[in-house]
Every structure is written in C-alpha cells, then in structure tokens.
Amino acid sequence: MKRIKFIGMILSMCLFFIVSLADAKVYLDVFGKSYKKITIGVPPFKVEKPDRLRMDMTELLHKDLDFSGFLIVAPPSLIDKELTDEGIEKQEIKFNNWRSIGIELLCKAKVLEKDGELTLEAFLYDTFDGSLMLAKRYRTQTGEWRKVVHRLADDILLTITGEKGINSNKVVFASGSRSRKDIYMADIDGQNVKRLTNYRSICLSPSVSSNGKYLSYTSYKEGRPNLYVFDLENNREIFVDREEGMKVGTSWMANKAILAYSHTSGRYSTIYTFDVDRKDKRSLLRNEGIYTSPSFSPDGTKMVFVSDMYGTPQIFVRDLVSGDTKRLTYSGSYNSSPNFSPKGDLIVFVAKFEGSFEICTMNPDGSNQRVLTSGGINDSPHLSPCGRYIIYSSNKGGKSTINVMLFNGENKRVLRFTDGDEVQPRFVP
Amino acid sequence: MKFLAVFLGMLVLVGMGCAPKAVQIPPADQQQLQSIQQGKYDSQSDKKFKDGEVLEEELARRDRDRMRDLSLKDQKSAAQFKDVLFDFDSYVVKDEYFQQLNETGNWLKQNKNIRIIIEGHCDEKGTVEYNLALGQKRAEAAKAYLAKSGVDAGRIKTISYGKELPADAGHTEDAWARNRRANIKFD
Numbered sequence: 001m002k003r004i005k006f007i008g009m010i011l012s013m014c015l016f017f018i019v020s021l022a023d024a025k026v027y028l029d030v031f032g033k034s035y036k037k038i039t040i041g042v043p044p045f046k047v048e049k050p051d052r053l054r055m056d057m058t059e060l061l062h063k064d065l066d067f068s069g070f071l072i073v074a075p076p077s078l079i080d081k082e083l084t085d086e087g088i089e090k091q092e093i094k095f096n097n098w099r100s101i102g103i104e105l106l107c108k109a110k111v112l113e114k115d116g117e118l119t120l121e122a123f124l125y126d127t128f129d130g131s132l133m134l135a136k137r138y139r140t141q142t143g144e145w146r147k148v149v150h151r152l153a154d155d156i157l158l159t160i161t162g163e164k165g166i167n168s169n170k171v172v173f174a175s176g177s178r179s180r181k182d183i184y185m186a187d188i189d190g191q192n193v194k195r196l197t198n199y200r201s202i203c204l205s206p207s208v209s210s211n212g213k214y215l216s217y218t219s220y221k222e223g224r225p226n227l228y229v230f231d232l233e234n235n236r237e238i239f240v241d242r243e244e245g246m247k248v249g250t251s252w253m254a255n256k257a258i259l260a261y262s263h264t265s266g267r268y269s270t271i272y273t274f275d276v277d278r279k280d281k282r283s284l285l286r287n288e289g290i291y292t293s294p295s296f297s298p299d300g301t302k303m304v305f306v307s308d309m310y311g312t313p314q315i316f317v318r319d320l321v322s323g324d325t326k327r328l329t330y331s332g333s334y335n336s337s338p339n340f341s342p343k344g345d346l347i348v349f350v351a352k353f354e355g356s357f358e359i360c361t362m363n364p365d366g367s368n369q370r371v372l373t374s375g376g377i378n379d380s381p382h383l384s385p386c387g388r389y390i391i392y393s394s395n396k397g398g399k400s401t402i403n404v405m406l407f408n409g410e411n412k413r414v415l416r417f418t419d420g421d422e423v424q425p426r427f428v429p
Numbered sequence: 430m431k432f433l434a435v436f437l438g439m440l441v442l443v444g445m446g447c448a449p450k451a452v453q454i455p456p457a458d459q460q461q462l463q464s465i466q467q468g469k470y471d472s473q474s475d476k477k478f479k480d481g482e483v484l485e486e487e488l489a490r491r492d493r494d495r496m497r498d499l500s501l502k503d504q505k506s507a508a509q510f511k512d513v514l515f516d517f518d519s520y521v522v523k524d525e526y527f528q529q530l531n532e533t534g535n536w537l538k539q540n541k542n543i544r545i546i547i548e549g550h551c552d553e554k555g556t557v558e559y560n561l562a563l564g565q566k567r568a569e570a571a572k573a574y575l576a577k578s579g580v581d582a583g584r585i586k587t588i589s590y591g592k593e594l595p596a597d598a599g600h601t602e603d604a605w606a607r608n609r610r611a612n613i614k615f616d
C-alpha cells in the first residue's frame with residue numbers, strides 16, 4: 001500500500017512538472033527524467049514438471065512489463081537458485097532477500113495444466129512490507145496461454161498505476177506495397193495477424209468503432225476512393241459513400257456508433273457524420289479548401305480537425321454545441337493528423353520541422369506543445385484507450401513501421417506484423 | 430508489348446471459340462493473324478484466311494474494332510499530356526504550366542469524343558490523410574484550369590492517390606518534386 005502512495009506521489013510530481021513547464025517548449029527526455037521506474041522481480045513460474053511453456057510464459061510477462069514503460073524487470077541472472085526455489089505464498093517468501101537485490105515488487109505465479117486447460121495463479125507483493133497487492137487466477141485453453149499472461153501484465157499495471165496496460169489490445173493498420181494495401185488486425189504483440197480486406201487495390205485509413213463492431217476504411221476497390229463501413233460481427237458491408245471525390249479520415253465517437261469522415265470534391269470539403277444505427281448521414285462542416293482528419297473529444301462535444309483555411313494545414317477545434325471554431329496550432333507551417341485522447345486530456349498530432357515530421361502532443365486548448373520523436377516521417381498518431389500510449393507510423397528513409405511509445409515520448413518500441421509498408425495504425429477500442 | 434498481349438489474348442479467345450471443332454490454327458494462319466494485327470494485308474493471305482475454318486465474321490468484327498481502337502489510339506497518342514508539378518503543400522497551378530495546360534485544353538476541344546481523368550499525387554512527406562485530400566485539390570486545380578479554358582468539365586474526372594503512387598520511388602528533392610503532380614489519363 002505504501003508503494004501505491006509512493007507512486008501517487010511520483011505521479012503528482014509529474015503533474016507538478018507538467019504544470020510548471022506549461023508555457024515553455026520542452027523536449028520530453030528532460031521531462032521524462034522526473035519519474036522513476038519501479039523494479040519488479042518475476043522469478044520463473046512454478047509448474048508441476050518444468051517445460052518450455054513455463055519459460056515462455058515467464059519471458060512473455062517480462063516482455064509485457066518491460067513494454068509498459070513503467071517498470072524495470074529484474075534480469076533473470078539476478079535471481080539465484082534459492083530465490084527461484086522459494087514458494088509463492090506470503091509465509092514462504094523471505095522479502096528481505098528480495099529487497100537486498102533491489103527488487104521493490106515481486107510477482108510470483110504458478111501454472112497448472114490439465115486436459116488442455118491452463119490455470120495461472122499469480123500474486124503481486126510489495127517487498128517493503130510483504131503486503132499482498134494482487135492475487136488473481138486465470139483459466140484458459142493451453143493454446144491461449146499468451147492471453148492470460150497479457151491479462152496478468154495488464155492487471156499488474158492496473159494495480160500499480162491505476163490503469164490497465166495495452167498488452168491485451170488489438171490494433172488495425174494498412175499494410176502493403178505500391179498500388180496495393182490491405183487492412184489488417186492483429187494483437188499488439190504481433191500475434192494473430194489477420195487480413196481484413198483482399199481487393200488487390202489500395203485500402204487505407206482503418207478505424208474501429210468504440211464497441212469494436214464496425215470497421216471503417218477508404219478503398220479504391222471500385223476504381224475511386226470510396227468510404228466503407230464494414231460490420232465485423234456479421235461480416236458484411238453496411239455503408240458506402242460513393243460520391244465523386246476523396247472520402248477519408250474516419251474516426252468514431254466514444255460510446256456511439258457514429259463515424260466522422262471528410263469528403264473533398266470540387267472547391268469544397270465537407271466533414272460528415274454517419275450514424276450507423278439510424279443510417280443517418282449529416283454534414284457537420286462545409287467550406288472551401290481542405291477540411292480533414294476529424295477526431296472527437298471523449299464526451300463528444302468537441303471535434304478537432306485539420307484545415308488549410310489560413311494557407312497551411314493547421315489544427316482547429318470546433319465546439320459542437322456552440323459551433324465556435326478555435327485555432328489550436330500557430331507554430332510551424334504544417335500541423336496535421338490530430339487525435340483526441342480517450343481520456344480527454346491530450347491531443348496528439350504531427351508537426352513539420354525542417355525536413356522531418358514529428359509526433360507531438362498538446363493540451364486540448366493548444367497549450368503545452370511537446371515534440372516526442374526525432375527525425376524521419378512520423379505519421380498517424382493514435383492514443384490508446386487508457387490514454388497513455390501513442391501508436392504511430394515511422395519512416396526513416398526505408399520501410400514504414402508501426403511504433404508505440406508512452407504519452408511523454410519514452411519507451412519507444414517498434415512493432416512487427418507484416419513484411420509490407422505499415423501505415424495508419426489505430427488501437428481497437 | 431501491347432500488341433503481343435492483344436495477339437496472345439486473341440489467340441486464346443479464338444482457341445476457346447473453336448474448341449468444339451478442335452480446329453488448330455496452323456503456323457501460317459498465325460502469321461496471318463499477326464499481320465492482321467499489324468494492319469498489313471495482302472490478298473493472297475486474305476484469301477487463304479477466308480478458306481480457313483477460323484470464325485471469319487468474328488475476326489472481321491475484331492478487325493473493325495481494332496481499326497477503331499487504332500484510330501482512337503492514334504488520336505490519343507497524338508495528345509502529349511505532361512505532368513503539372515506543384516510546390517510542397519500547394520495546389521496552386523504555377524504560371525509555367527499555363528502554356529502546357531492551354532495546349533491540353535485546345536487538344537481536348539478539338540477531340541470532343543475524348544474523356545479524361547486527372548490524377549492528383551503528392552510526395553512522401555506529410556501525413557497520409559492530408560495528402561489524400563491535397564491530391565484531390567491538385568487534380569481539381571488542373572481540372573478548374575481546363576474548364577476555365579473552355580473544356581466541358583463533364584468530360585473530366587478527378588481522382589487523388591495521395592502519396593500512394595509515386596512516379597519516382599526515390600527519397601530525394603528531385604524525386605519529391607516529380608511526385609507532386611497532376612497527370613492526365615484517358616477515361
């Protein structure tokens with residue numbers, strides 16, 4: 001419990017830093033130094049007879065916890081035989097020994113396998129006072145062992161930080177080569193890669209509705225870029241916009257089956273909403289020039305979008321109740337691809353610097369802009385459902401890959417799914 | 430290459446059409462076909478061709494189509510459409526392309542049966558989504574210029590490919606300049 005208080009203190013310190021630096025443009029590696037990662041020990045899971053699976057499961061938990069960016073996983077070499085052989089119950093653990101090698105949190109687990117069914121029993125202890133922070137039992141089929149490890153990792157993160165991790169999340173993205181791209185869905189760890197389209201054509205800009213039921217995307221399969229909404233449960237197309245011109249840039253409202261997208265044709269651009277349940281298409285905003293990349297605040301009262309109304313692409317926010325529009329970005333000649341955090345506290349976007357395009361964040365009022373990447377063409381940032389991770393594409397002169405990092409730019413990881421050029425990643429809610 | 434492809438396609442079609450009769454086209458007749466393809470006739474081979482079992486009417490019809498296609502092709506190949514290039518993040522048609530677009534416009538006014546598609550493209554810089562919209566605006570800008578010069582706008586379609594179909598796969602300033610383009614294709 002003290003640990004939680006300690007972390008709370010760290011987080012409030014971070015907040016203090018954010019507030020105190022609100023007016024200055026700060027590179028996040030400086031900001032990032034203000035919080036300390038916690039060291040966790042994960043000795044090999046206990047099993048009846050040691051086998052490959054036990055090691056695989058332990059390794060995956062190591063990977064997941066490390067991937068979170070909030071924890072340092074003690075290297076296996078640090079944990080000697082005596083510590084490894086120790087039991088998993090509180091009374092069997094000598095917390096002093098763990099503390100002496102610098103381990104602050106300890107996760108112990110036991111795996112039982114019977115008739116193709118797998119049970120994972122896990123405990124999380126604070127080595128400071130030996131208090132039990134988490135006790136969980138997970139059941140699944142043996143073949144699905146990755147799932148329970150991901151769930152355990154997310155539950156550990158929930159216990160420590162108050163929010164689940166993204167280890168159990170799925171992502172959608174477009175991947176392929178010149179003149180052919182398809183939409184894929186995959187687990188964030190690169191497993192279960194599934195191609196959702198197969199039209200020998202270009203498919204782009206996938207986005208999944210907040211209930212996980214509908215996929216929207218733009219495809220050239222009928223010769224020109226039309227916008228499609230696909231029902232993933234019933235495997236059928238439920239809406240197509242075939243109007244002349246470009247239809248692209250879909251995003252869904254939270255908790256509603258309402259989609260927004262932009263349509264550019266002739267002199268005008270229009271941002272439409274489409275209510276899937278009511279089959280109702282409405283024009284939200286129509287003007288000369290380019291209006292694109294709409295994204296809603298979690299309460300649905302605000303929409304950020306990109307417009308070139310002042311000559312270069314800049315980000316604006318529109319109050320959907322009052323109809324007022326406010327410009328958010330003033331620095332630089334190119335600010336684009338905004339995405340509102342599902343938590344409502346942050347907007348992530350792309351800005352041009354010299355020759356590069358970087359992922360940046362700002363507060364919903366445009367203040368506190370920060371640059372999180374350095375170099376290359378970084379694009380299509382999207383915040384995780386928990387609001388702490390940013391998934392984006394990055395191209396440093398070769399292939400475009402999908403990357404993930406923390407909201408402050410720390411803990412950057414390259415994710416690998418297909419052999420193609422991977423672009424426009426989105427978390428599946 | 431194209432001729433060869435058409436020719437092979439025809440062979441396949443003819444082959445399929447004749448399958449019940451199991452007629453094989455002798456090498457000599459294949460030569461005939463080829464010379465027909467190339468628009469070369471001589472009465473001798475023409476006669477020999479009529480004697481053959483190959484579906485005469487069908488071939489004659491194809492020949493007519495081919496002549497029409499050829500004339501359309503001649504007509505099209507006479508048109509020399511060049512790419513209109515744009516500055517980064519711009520969809521303004523620059524002065525230096527006015528002359529070129531005027532020529533395109535004049536040609537289109539003389540060849541009223543031809544319909545075109547203007548494709549708008551972008552370089553690899555910038556975001557995928559914004560570039561898709563930007564490509565549309567580039568195509569629309571070229572279309573608006575042609576329409577203003579008197580070409581019926583109804584004959585011009587526009588399509589944007591954003592940065593999906595670069596003309597030059599390089600990552601240099603030159604490659605990017607070539608890729609920021611509107612190019613004209615026949616509909």
